[in-house]
Amino acid sequence: MSAEPNIRTLCIDGVDISARSDQTILEAAREHNVSIPTLCHLDGLSEVGACRLCLVEVKGARRLLPACVTQVTEGMEVTTHSPKIDRYRTMILELFFAERNHVCSVCVANGACELQSLALTLGMTHVEIPYQYPQLPVDASHPRFTVDHNRCVLCTRCVRVCSEIEGANTWGVMGRGGQSLVITDLKEPWGDSETCTSCGKCVQVCPTGAIFEKTRAGSKVRKHPEFLPYLRIMREGEQV
Amino acid sequence: MSEVKTLATVWLDGCSGCHMSLLDMDERLIELSSQFQLVYSPLVDRKIFPERVDVTLVEGAVASEDDLKKIRKIREHTTVLVSLGDCALTGNVSAMRNTCGPQPVFLRVYQENADLHRQVPTVGVPALLDRVRPVHEVVPVDVYVPGCPPSADTIYQVLSETLAGRLPNLGGIAHFG
């Protein structure tokens, strides 16, 4: 048995490329400077295909497929941008904005938010879907951090980093569909959590203004999740 | 030489910040003014919205019965309707009362935070809508300009384009917030 991964040849946007058999379309695309928008993906964390922004067309597949969790296959023909895909991506983004209360102008992450940036990149200037205006809580019980569920997009990066990198497993998800909520421990106030180590990794990985540091509010918020792949290597002793 | 277009500006439920950003064009406003006639605006004394306006900039969300009547009339008499700023586009801060509705607002403002004659005003003032709404939920919009407020440069771009008869797309150029 060879320890070397196999090579696959596939076509992305009309260009033939090669990739390892264990790579996803997203990884292969990035290696070849093809950009696909993402939100729940973060280098160093496992892939979940939660946000669906990375949907791509694969010839022969009946539906659009999420590039981050779809492995490359030999002879695959992938289209990453088309009018249909662009429309889907914009609609997904509109659904995010309509689902909760995203008031960019007064948000702590204004100017440093991946959701806001995506709206700019994808050219989304307004939302056609009716806004839901749910009543969602703000949990400020932790001495250093606050979670505002109005700004959460349920990307689950916080859940994954807390589980995979820190190992505390403080963050989890409860509920289904529109009732989903990220929770600390068994839906206890974050400040009462017995598992949280206050490491702040969830703050660094949160793409929006949902989880943030209290004292930083008002300052220019800059997240630094670049350390994650390194931490992963150190933890697991393997290539990412 | 392009013709002089008729321009109107209107504020609904907003803070006037978008209008201030328009004025932040400084001298460019005066330069541009040779291309338009300001026929209706908080800055001029025309009291009736004209029969036909080429371009109307609308700031603010739709929050009261008056806003509703007004925006419908404006849409009817306007060729190019521009939704200016986050309040008009998304509801923004004006829509923050939507999670509780107008009743708790009245209770706080006119009962808890008042000392004398506690009551909800109803004489000569319009009823508040149950939900504050973006402009395009009420009438079709031709141009969307994000920002809180949109920068003076962006507004200058929008004005130049619409006065020249084009419909600019601000996607990828201006962002919320």
Add this chain to the structure above:
Amino acid sequence: MSRTIVIDPVTRLEGHGKITLQLDNAGIVQDATFHVTQLRGFEKFTEGRPFYEMPNITARICGICPVSHLVASSKACDAILAVRIPPVAADLRRIMNYAQLIQSHALSFFYLSSPDLLLGMDANPEERSILHVARSHPAVGADGIALRQFGQRIIEMLAGRRIHPGWTVPGGVNEPLSAEKRDQMLSMIPAALAAVERTITWFRGSMEKFAAEIEVFANFPTLFMGLVNDHGLAEYYDGSLQVIDSEGNIIAGELDPARYRDFIGEAVEPFTYMKFPYYKPLGYPGGTYRVGPLARLNLAGRCDTPLADVEWRKFRAMSPRPLLSSFHYHYARLIEILHATEKIEALLANPAILDKHVRATASVNNLEGVGVAEAPRGTLIHHYKVDENGLITWANLIIATGQNNAAMNRGILQAARHYVQGDQVAEGMLNRVEAVVRTFDPCLSCSTHAMGRMPLCIELRAPDGSLVREVRRD
């Protein structure tokens, strides 16, 4: 034949306003009301927000004076944190506060009122706008644009943006000032001083044309209130509150703004969304008071910057007692632009203004905080209550313009009685009634923590409701 006259909207002011006049059978105006027709509800929907978001959220109360809200709000948050902010941060906030005073007053004087003051109250309504002033009086137009721009550019250089500059934060400010920007600001001062001094000169010279208006534009005794410093001089950032009567007697001094509820009450009337603050010891409406430029110039006989002091004294020399006509708000506004410009220059001259440590940090240490500042239109108070985690449980805002509400209503009645008689409904008369409101430079978005605008028409109706005559402003 009794009838109702409705002026709807009031133009060339910030926000939504409508005026109703009630005339009796003899055609005499019996009652006048100023309706503010919108409400947003900041005092309620901010519940549940972390307190340190309040500056940025309350900035959206108004696009003309967001800095006022940012400053008052940040000070309320400072009180919740129980911090004493670095002195340089207080001075930087002061500079931004003065810059806003300049741009807002320039907007009010040049963009909103100069059409009346330069072209006359009876000028063709089609031409009563800043765009026409810029054409017919280009030098004045240029000065107006330049002064507003001066204030806005200072704000932009401090905060990175002109409108909703969230650089003022709980505990101080976000970024220190660089030497380059400081030098740039200083280089802009001489032109600004020259522009406002020119304006004061021609305006003072033109005041005799408005002798009739001065007599009846909200010209009556009221109390006056504002912040003063330890020397009894006008103070725009800190200080204590002082109340004087129309004779100039100090009836209450060294009032702690944090205890404002002891001496300021709010009444509600059914015809407007804007509430009526009043001075509690004298009740309502006896305790009606005015705030803003006229009040601030009445509270002190002089000021502590040289050029403005000369003008301040000339202003006060017009009467041995406080000036009571609201028309003089215009004149007072110009003097404040001059004073604010000199203040900015003085603050920038201090080398410590470049200090790097500009923010104090802490957690929730008080469950309540009050912040006060002098906004362009008058005293502004933000009052918050929070829970242990710093989430807002209650908020109260006393807005500058609101404190002039009673005086505005009385002022409209006074002017309408003078200008509206019998069957005459001349357009210039309507404009004068509106112009009374314009002297106060109301910020109606602020005052109801909301905004809006409305159309204008006057209907003369017989007692049976039939339409006798209609006058529209086009």
